[in-house]
Amino acid sequence: MDVLIRFGFTIDEIKSMMDTNNLIDSVSDKDIYELIDILEKAGCQDSHIKNIFLCNPFYLTRDVLEVNHFIQKLYEIGLSSLFVLFDSNPYILNMSDRDLDQFYHEKIKEGMNKEEILDTINYSMVF
Amino acid sequence: MLDEYLYGLGFTEEQTKQIRSIYPSRQYPESTLLYNFRNLYNFFRRNGMENKDFISIVMITPNVLSLSIENIKIRIEDLNSFGFNKIDAFSMIKNYPYLLEISNLKIRNKMNCLKELKFPKDNIVSLITAYPSIFQIESKQIQKRFQFFIDYGYSEKDIISIFTSLPTLLDCSSSFFQQKFQELEEFHFSKNDIIKITTFLPSLFYLTKDELYLKFKPLQDFGYSELDIIHFIKKIPVVLKDSYWNDLFSKLDCLLSLGFSKETILLITCNNPYILLYSTESLISKFQSLLELSFSKEEVLSMIKSFPFLFGYDMDTIHNRILFLREIHLDSLIVSNCRILLFCLDLLKARYQFLMKTSLWKESNYSSLFLSDYDFYKTYQITKDSLLKGEF
The missing domain is CATH 1.25.70.10 (Transcription termination factor 3, mitochondrial)
Incomplete structure (x- = not known):
């Protein structure tokens, strides 16, 4: 938990996150660092990261490798400036690369083109 | 003696x-x-x-x-x-x-069997510690069970996670799982949903169909349809955990006490099921924070009804987005089209600066700010990345 305090979260904010996701207690500081690092690499600033954690405390218990695969998949399908997406829709970070792949192909089957799918992902609170 | x-x-x-x-x-x-x-x-x-x-x-x-x-x-x-x-x-x-x-050889063989199935060493130790009866299960049976899950569509990682968190499942037969998959499919869960939900909550395998119906009953009495319940379980499988499920009614009561009608509660929680996972303190505090931003109670109720994700964002983020929209005189839009609050402030500011710089900004043309990336590009020939880098 130290890493969250050092990041600037208040005790009340940490409590609120733990009330929502009681498994946070079992996550190591190393994993939290790595999860923060992933977001920073995607362009997130501290205020975005704070919004993501408070809105979606379940991100804190995600597997680092799985999140990396998911982000890789976002880039593969053509998304960029991911911090904008994560700040708008922190819940999307609970998806797996498999979920995203399935979503993408469902939309293709529905007749959407790539740009329409990317806009849907960016602005339709997909999760 | x-x-x-x-x-x-x-x-x-x-x-x-x-x-x-x-x-x-x-x-x-x-x-x-x-x-x-x-x-x-x-x-x-x-x-x-x-x-x-x-x-x-x-x-x-x-x-x-x-x-x-x-x-x-x-x-x-x-x-x-x-x-x-x-x-x-x-x-x-x-x-x-x-x-x-039992002999050391038998212990070693069992550990090797799990190792060959790619269980990490820590998982092997914790699995056997939690379920030493694994020594009475034939290695061939464990391999068969593993393959059965692979054939259904689970990844090796999913299977390792399932059996490590609930090792007693190793002792269940293929027909037991077959029946469970069939039962869950009857609830309109797709294969992918089943994989996702059971990987997250392996204890679901032990719930009978009747027990699931029984779990749904109080929510159905509140007004949710079976499909609503299935929908939010698909979105947030964690809700099935007793610690969340048993607490759902305190969240629903809290939403009622804040002034939402039952009908609106059904609407907002189906659109954003995460609302059901936030603590009541957090729901009340976010509602209060919106009131403190000079919105009336009716306005806050209406804003959340039209954009239930408002209950999720960090209030500093919402505060800054609202301040910016007020600065550019789009106050009235916040209540009437609350969905615009989903836009990341960095993107809104970049678009606004671009439109100002190119003299394209008019308050009457505010909707340009909230175009999708593709429509913005088609209209103004500038990509989101260039906008955010200030390359205009």
């Missing part, structure tokens, strides 16, 4: 008779037997076992009476060499006394 000693430990009369009649006891004189019992009992007690555990060990594996303490210590050392610490070793013996009798 022996009988009294055993009664004192908690053995029943019947158990005492049974002990006296079994082979290892019959070969010793009573005084030796009493001596062995005392030694064994004291040894196990020193290592954290309770009387009932000791009784269970003796009744299940009476041969323990012919083992010396040294032999048991060697077994503990063997288990240490396989990666189990002393506490784990005694916990396993308590739960599966046969561990005192």
Whole structure:
């Protein structure tokens, strides 16, 4: 938990996150660092990261490798400036690369083109 | 003497008779037997076992009476060499006394079987510690079970996670799982949903169809349809955990007390099921924070109704987005089209600066700010990345 305090979260904010996701207690500081690092690499600033954690405390218990695969998949399908997406829709970070792949192909089957799918992902609170 | 000693430990009369009649006891004189019992009992007690555990060990594996303490210590050392610490070793013996009798080869083979299935070493140790009865399951059966899950569509990682968190599932038959998959499919869960949900919550395999219906009943009484419930379980499988499920009604009561109608609650929680996972304190505090931004209660209720994700964002983020929209005189839009609050402030500011710089900004043309990326690009020939880098 130290890493969250050092990041600037208040005790009340940490409590609120733990009330929502009681498994946070079992996550190591190393994993939290790595999860923060992933977001920073995607362009997130501290205020975005704070919004993501408070809105979606379940991100804190995600597997680092799985999140990396998911982000890789976002880039593969053509998304960029991911911090904008994560700040708008922190819940999307609970998806797996498999979920995203399935979503993408469902939309293709529905007749959407790539740009329409990317806009849907960016602005339709997909999760 | 022996009988009294055993009664004192908690053995029943019947158990005492049974002990006296079994082979290892019959070969010793009573005084030796009493001596062995005392030694064994004291040894196990020193290592954290309770009387009932000791009784269970003796009744299940009476041969323990012919083992010396040294032999048991060697077994503990063997288990240490396989990666189990002393506490784990005694916990396993308590739960599966046969561990005192099985060979090191059998232990090694079982661990190798899990290793070949790509279980990480830590998972192997924690799985066996939690479920030492795995030693009575044939390795071939474990491999078959693993393959069965692969064939259904689970990844190796999913399967390892499922069996590590609920190892008793290793003892269930393929037909048991087949039936469970079928039952879940009848609830309109797709294969992918089932994989996702059961990987997250393997205990779901143990819930019968009737038990699931029973779980849904109070929510159906509140007004949710079965499809609504299935929808939010698909979105947030964690909600099925008792700690969340049992607390759902306090969240619903909280939303009612904030002034939402039942109908609106159904609407907002189906659109954003995460609302059901936030604590009541958090829901109240976010509602209060919106009121403090000079919106009336009716306005806040209407804003959340049209954009339920407002209940999720960090209030500083929302505050800054609202301040910016007020600065550029789009206050009225916040209530009438609250969905615009989903836009990341950095993107809004970049678009606004671009439109100002290129003299394209007019308040009447505000909707340009909230175009999708593709439409913005089609209209103004500038990409989101260039906008955010200030390349205009």
